[in-house]
Amino acid sequence: MPETLLYCRCAYAQVVPTGVKNDVLQRLCDSGSSFETVSDLCEMAAHRDPRLQNLVNSGKLKIAACYPRAVTGLFHQAGSPLPENTEIFNMRTQTAEEIVGQMLQDSTVSVAVEG
Amino acid sequence: MITHTARPLKVVLYEGKGAIPLPAESRAKVMMALLDKGYAVARVTESGSNSSAPSDDHTLLLLGTFPARQAPELEDATGRVKIEARDITDLDPDSIVALVEKSRGSKPMNEPGKWKPWFPVIDYTRCTNCMQCLSFCLFDVYGVSTENKIQVQNNDNCKTNCPACSRVCPEVAIMFPKYQAGPINGDDVSAADHGREKMKVDISSLLGGDIYSALKDRSAAAKSRFSKERSPDKALDERKKCLTKLVSDGFIPMDVLASLPSPDVILRKAEEAKARAAAALAAQ
Ligand code: SF4
Numbered sequence A: 001m002p003e004t005l006l007y008c009r010c011a012y013a014q015v016v017p018t019g020v021k022n023d024v025l026q027r028l029c030d031s032g033s034s035f036e037t038v039s040d041l042c043e044m045a046a047h048r049d050p051r052l053q054n055l056v057n058s059g060k061l062k063i064a065a066c067y068p069r070a071v072t073g074l075f076h077q078a079g080s081p082l083p084e085n086t087e088i089f090n091m092r093t094q095t096a097e098e099i100v101g102q103m104l105q106d107s108t109v110s111v112a113v114e115g
Numbered sequence B: 001m002i003t004h005t006a007r008p009l010k011v012v013l014y015e016g017k018g019a020i021p022l023p024a025e026s027r028a029k030v031m032m033a034l035l036d037k038g039y040a041v042a043r044v045t046e047s048g049s050n051s052s053a054p055s056d057d058h059t060l061l062l063l064g065t066f067p068a069r070q071a072p073e074l075e076d077a078t079g080r081v082k083i084e085a086r087d088i089t090d091l092d093p094d095s096i097v098a099l100v101e102k103s104r105g106s107k108p109m110n111e112p113g114k115w116k117p118w119f120p121v122i123d124y125t126r127c128t129n130c131m132q133c134l135s136f137c138l139f140d141v142y143g144v145s146t147e148n149k150i151q152v153q154n155n156d157n158c159k160t161n162c163p164a165c166s167r168v169c170p171e172v173a174i175m176f177p178k179y180q181a182g183p184i185n186g187d188d189v190s191a192a193d194h195g196r197e198k199m200k201v202d203i204s205s206l207l208g209g210d211i212y213s214a215l216k217d218r219s220a221a222a223k224s225r226f227s228k229e230r231s232p233d234k235a236l237d238e239r240k241k242c243l244t245k246l247v248s249d250g251f252i253p254m255d256v257l258a259s260l261p262s263p264d265v266i267l268r269k270a271e272e273a274k275a276r277a278a279a280a281l282a283a284q
């Protein structure tokens, strides 16, 4: 099952430190990986954006956003519960290096397997 | 009124087969600028993880540096998504963003800065379905599902920056992801939080007695104890006191008090909420 890397910009009310979120995005950009980004998961959950379900359907998700309890609750409330194997990284508390290191870890493996 | 149903245009920075990768500085700059304007952006390469095309009724704008500056003609296999491809050879980040804006044209889209997504999110791993939040909220944010479970049903009604209901939840199950501090922002709930976060006001007393434990008890004697209505004036007074305290603590914004309905409406709403909560609890 392919992995989808998802980055949340938290653009509608910036509770994620700017330095960390910029650094995470920069590192994802500098990697060779494909990834998805959204402007604000809270905004999408607020109007039950069907793209949340598309993301859930797209394979194992690795999400860079905020507190895992909040992100899980948002998807659930929007009617698109996250599968149990989803990994959520917290840009409010973790470093960019830590987050991107873990996000890219297995995707490199999956590329090697696919290749 | 909040108009936040206009979904963002999805932009794909295409760096896969048949395209030349973008300059590194340009890539991050373009993505940041587009995200901060409210767009959804995917970066697609030949390697790495999966990327999904949106299977909704939207237009997908695909940007890439293509040989001979010729963007390919693309069609969605399902026929549901209109794909527009544009060549961005030699364009600087500002020009790429301008191109995206131009392609969107006058299609409405939500934009950061115009509205704050502020609404309660329930952590169902903690929620015991006690219905106290339903009874507390005067703006009909909460409702009950067909399975008699508490639900956030009208999140547009929630008062921006007001996390008051999170304080009445005895299980610390109500989160506001855009709140600054934990555990309301979704941070882990410690044993200390569990005690501290509970509002030191017996919310059920604002609503005419401890109907919740009475219903849970289900004994006729317990129920009869709560059948006597308290004075509506006293209940209203206590509710006001409780809200005023939350404002003076800086926990809820001043304008929430200002936007409270009239005393008559508050009492009516409290009665209605109580009845809904009681019905849902009785049906459990
Ligand atoms: S999910 Fe978290 S990081 Fe994303 S927009 Fe909401 S609060 Fe911000």
Ligand code: SF4
Pocket (backbone or CB within 6 Å): B122, B126, B127, B128, B129, B130, B131, B132, B133, B134, B150, B168, B169, B170, B171, B172, B173, B174
């Ligand atoms: S007050 Fe808390 S525990 Fe009770 S129903 Fe609401 S969210 Fe659930």
